[in-house]
Amino acid sequence: MEVLIVNDLWVKYYTMSGVVEAVSGVSFRLREKEMLAIVGESGSGKSTLGFSILNMVPKPGKIVNGQILLEGTDILKLHPHEIRKIRGSKISMIFQDPFTTLDPLRKIVDQFGEFLVEHGVEKSKVNTIVREYLEAVGLPERIMYSYPHQLSGGQKQRVSIAMAIALNPRVVVADEPTTALDVVVQKQIMDLIDAIKEKYGTSIILITHDLALALERANSVMVMYGGYIMEYADKTELYDNMKHPYTKALFEALPRVMCKTLPKSLPGNPPDLRRPPPGCIFHPRCEFATEKCRIEKPRLREVSKNHLVACHYAGEIL
Ligand SMILES: Nc1ncnc2c1ncn2[C@@H]1O[C@H](COP(=O)(O)OP(=O)(O)OP(=O)(O)O)[C@@H](O)[C@H]1O
Ligand SMILES: [Mg+2]
Structure with a gap:
């Protein structure tokens, strides 16, 4: 049974220096008791997506398209007083810095x-x-x-x-809930979130830059880059068969215990979302990029059951 369905969500920030395309065409479904991890580098649109789900994108941001169906109701169509009632009671958010919530x-x-x-x-x-x-x-x-x-x-x-x-609430969005804490406390808080999911049947959206944490804790993982979904699959499928060069790069950048090789960091910088590159948004940093990648945007397509990848060469290069 699906608790939350997000359809074709587009979010932009209208700033003095240009329009930031923060979330571009994101769709996903969240089941009861599922923990979905949204993973990506800084600026990939994770928090904007999280705020969108509660219809609370900060100014100068605006949801320009999409549906957010919470138990069948499109929360983007509700009146402000109705959405205030739902926030906290049907869907709630935990932040990196608890002072955002606590006075x-x-x-x-x-x-x-x-x-x-x-x-x-x-x-x-x-x-x-x-x-x-x-x-x-x-x-x-x-x-x-x-x-x-x-x-x-x-x-x-x-x-x-x-x-x-x-x-x-049916859904809790946790935006980097353990990033500000030391390692031992991080584990305790993640254990607590797991326990809550089991006890109350809550669905959790875990926003994190840490692919290792996502792979350890989540049921499904969505990898974002420059506002787009790059890869999205059940955790084990993603771990066993990662198909996007960006997912692979995140994975190779993880520090490893008992491993002689050093983690490989991904060269280059995330895109300027006021002027995103044409074609595949990841192509400037992709070691496999071809002429096609520079021109044509890859569609997010299903490469095997419930495994989506936005890469022209998914299945050929990795
Ligand atoms: N209030 C704002 N005004 C203008 N641009 C913004 C605002 N908030 C975010 N952005 C831009 O939107 C894009 C997505 O940002 P977002 O904060 O959603 O990313 P993130 O993945 O959560 O990053 P981080 O890991 O650093 O938290 C970035 O290009 C960011 O600069
Ligand atoms: Mg963020």
Whole structure:
């Protein structure tokens, strides 16, 4: 059963120095309890895609085309007051920096409580729910009466996760949720997100620049570059049969334990999305690029069941 369907999404930022084509023709489907990882370098459009799913692309960004069907309802067609109701209750977001969610100057119980009341929870039930969800994310009750600045990075991220799940949303978008944390805490937070997925049946969109994390945790992986999907498949299929030169480059750039060869970094820079190159957007950095790649944009096509690749030479070069 699909919880979320995104169809042909295009998002642009209208800046003084030109139009940034941040997300270009992205489509995907998210099943119940699925964890989809969206992977790519800085500037590939991951966060813009994440914000789009909650219809909260920041200015000067605009969704110029597409459908976002959450349990069948196109959230791009809802009135602002309807979408505010849905945000937090049916779909919610966790950020890299928990301060994006938490007000440093207010006690956890007050801000968590206010969030619940805004979404229609009766005042008399607030404290019970706050306590229940802090416990669900492994925090002691006394944290209720703390201020965010008294908590560690990991604890703050747990509080924002508690708020993100308290109204039992169908989908949680987690944008680099562990990037700001040290390695041990990273693992704890990812374990917590996994546990939540299982316990509440939530679908998770994990946004990360880390292909290793995606391969370790997700059910399916979408690789983005310059706003386009390059490759998209179930995790094992992607790992066993990666077909896009960009996916391969990300993979070869991963540091490896017990390996004598050094990781290979991808030469060159991501494209300027105000003036994207013609043809395949990846061609300037692709070691296999031909004349065709410089002229003709590859379609995202199915190379085997549920395995999509946007490369003219998918299946021939790797
Ligand atoms: N508020 C904004 N105004 C103008 N351009 C923006 C804005 N936010 C993002 N962009 C541009 O949109 C493109 C996609 O950015 P986005 O933040 O979605 O990428 P990302 O994959 O999340 O990168 P990162 O890994 O650094 O978080 C980039 O070219 C970026 O410069
Ligand atoms: Mg981002």
